[in-house]
Amino acid sequence: MINNQCNQCPYNICGRIPAQITFKSDIVIVGMAPGNDELKQKKPFVGRSGKLLRETLLKAGFDQTYYITNALLCKPLNEKNVSREAIQLCRPRLIEEIKKCSPKFILALGNTAISSVQNTFSLKVTSIHGTPIPYSEDSSITVIPIFHPAKVLRNYGDYHTFLNGFLYAKQLYDGCQKKDPGVTQYVLVNESNAEQVTKFLINHEPVMSCDIETTSLNPKKAEILCIGFGITKNLVYIYPMDFLPYIKSIFEDCRAKIVYHRSQFDTAVLQAKGINANADHDTILLHYCLDENVGNHDLKTLASHFLGADNYAEGIDKSNMDKLPKDKLYEYLAKDADYTLQLFNLFYPEVIKDPNLNKLYHQILIPGINFLRRVSSNGFMINIPYLKKFKKELKSELKQMEEIIATDFAHLWNRDMYLSQTKAKSAPQKLNIRSPQQLAWIIYDLLKIKPTIYTEVKRSTNVEILENIEHSHKFIPHILKYRKKHKLLTTYIEGIEDKIDKDERLRSTYNLQVTVTGRLSSESPNLQNIPRDSKVKNLFKAPKGYLLLEADYSQLEVRVLAYVSQDPFLIDLFEQDKDIHSEMAAKIFGPNFTDKQRTEVKSVNFRIVYGGTAFSISQEFGMSLREAQMIIDEWFRTAFKAKEYLDGCVEHLKSKQPFITPTGRCRRYGLVTMDTNQCNEAKNFAIQSIASDLTLLSAIELESLIEPYNAKIINLVHDSIVIQVINDKNKVEKVMELVYNIMHEIPIKWLDTDINFKAEIKAGFSWGDMKKIE
DNA sequence: GCGAGCCTCCC
């Protein structure tokens, strides 16, 4: 099938699959391009992707009568970035092939296939996955975009979505109706109907959706433009903001439960306007219960996947909604509210029929999301004069260091040599010290330094490598120092400064639906990765007249390991409140262990719960593999039940059954690959998950108990709770006692165990200067 | 302007 087009194609030299014999088929499957296996066998989809594709087709109920081809006949030079030119050149051939098959459905796998089939580069598989669209060449044929199986093999969490795509395709093939969200109608509230509509909404039962449109994505700055209430499929009532008293009365008196999508934002905005809104339900959390694998639970994506909604948000800028004409704004709001309610009616029955998910949703996620909104709203006080001073210092130090690069190290940069010796397409006149590519050229090509350690990234310039070659050139330590300071300035000084509110407080967004294990995530800014360096932590302070308390669960994950494995050695250790690092060191090295050995064991104690290997330990401490292996073997010989537990997790993974924790968390591995990464994840899941839930549950429980003592929770970091409390001796003592007791009791209550969970409390006026309190 | 890749910070 070589034609004139091929002569112009950049991939013409790479080898191709020859023309296939076409045959009539109702289903045509279009992939991307051949890989090595495909080229060898001269057939599309014969490798790992092909195996997964065939298995999934079978699982979805498709028999063997489909025709498989690719958007490209040749192997691309760079699979991650396929040339648009090549797609267009190969397209006429694909169209011809499809025509000969005369299919009813085309399954387009991945972006390259979709681009070719639909003759456009604007469709992305992640947003239109599983949404049927008419074929660009013949609208009587339906195209269904689905992930490329290679994507699923790289990220097995996508398997659920992938399988759902095929299942839906099969339903359509069998003649089922397309999903249809219906036509959303809205009633605009005005002077004449406000009274009546409000009364109607207040008496409506049992559930209604609520969504608001605002002028900003920051709840503190956002002005509400309009509020919509969805009461039944396709029917939404919209209040413009002139009706605030009516709106208020709905939130105060309504009998229905209110469902939001990403309730933190809407309820925070309403709270800022003096409306006491709390989330009864949240579709983002419901979907998270049903699928912890997808990181994105965006309303638009869910509405498209589950309701068959079109791309109704196209061209709408969420941060600039006041620029939108009113009719467009209302239509958009109405759809958001309508789809939220429709999704709720779809997801909620699914969640409550599973006792674990039901418990997780009602007892943790819903109380949790309202709690986290309040933690965020409390905010963490920043020492602004100190921040300004710190910033100035760092800026001048960085400038000095850049000048040294420009003068003393100028000879290390040769633009032309760099361009000719690397694949770089462009390069600056002066060296950019922040560019890993340029740095790699200097280290590996110009200076020809050979690091003695291995890294996953080729020609890496990361800390490990730089420290390894620190003495090879005086330029290297300079880079290390620069990187450190630059990180400090950009991420922790400027990144924080940008986000301080008018009242000198920093408010992070805590997400409850991001991680697969149930840990929280924190963003804008991330308050969970503030450097331990006290110089940075001292940016965070207690307000005047207040004190900071920080309560940490000590060795939380090891204690959870003791719980899940019921290991007698570990349980006994915690029961007797002994120092786990010393006890373990004594078991491994005998009673006369050195401080260095204790440090090594301490590190192993933490790594064990992540599935750490002898290799990584030997790298960290520069010991032999044999020595590292000995430590691990002895560790597991001592805590043999822990070993059994971790091995059991791998067995459980093999069984393809979900992992479930006592708090109702569920980890489903749709595609079980049994690779190292997945096995380690399986070992770690319950430990990390239970540990983070214990902290969250303790914090939720504490919130109302410490409130009478003028104390508020202002941050959470995985196993620690940061509290601000009025600086009054009696009140501080009372709060500390409560914290200590609750953190001890929550595991007893939730895990039904007598394993001794213990908190450690520190106090201070500044986060970088906290002293342990006995 | 966007996304991938790299790097660095946390538990």
Added chain:
DNA sequence: CATGGGAGGCTCGCA
């Protein structure tokens, strides 16, 4: 090949 879970800043190539 070789420890799990995150956020975010920067560069660079592409559109």
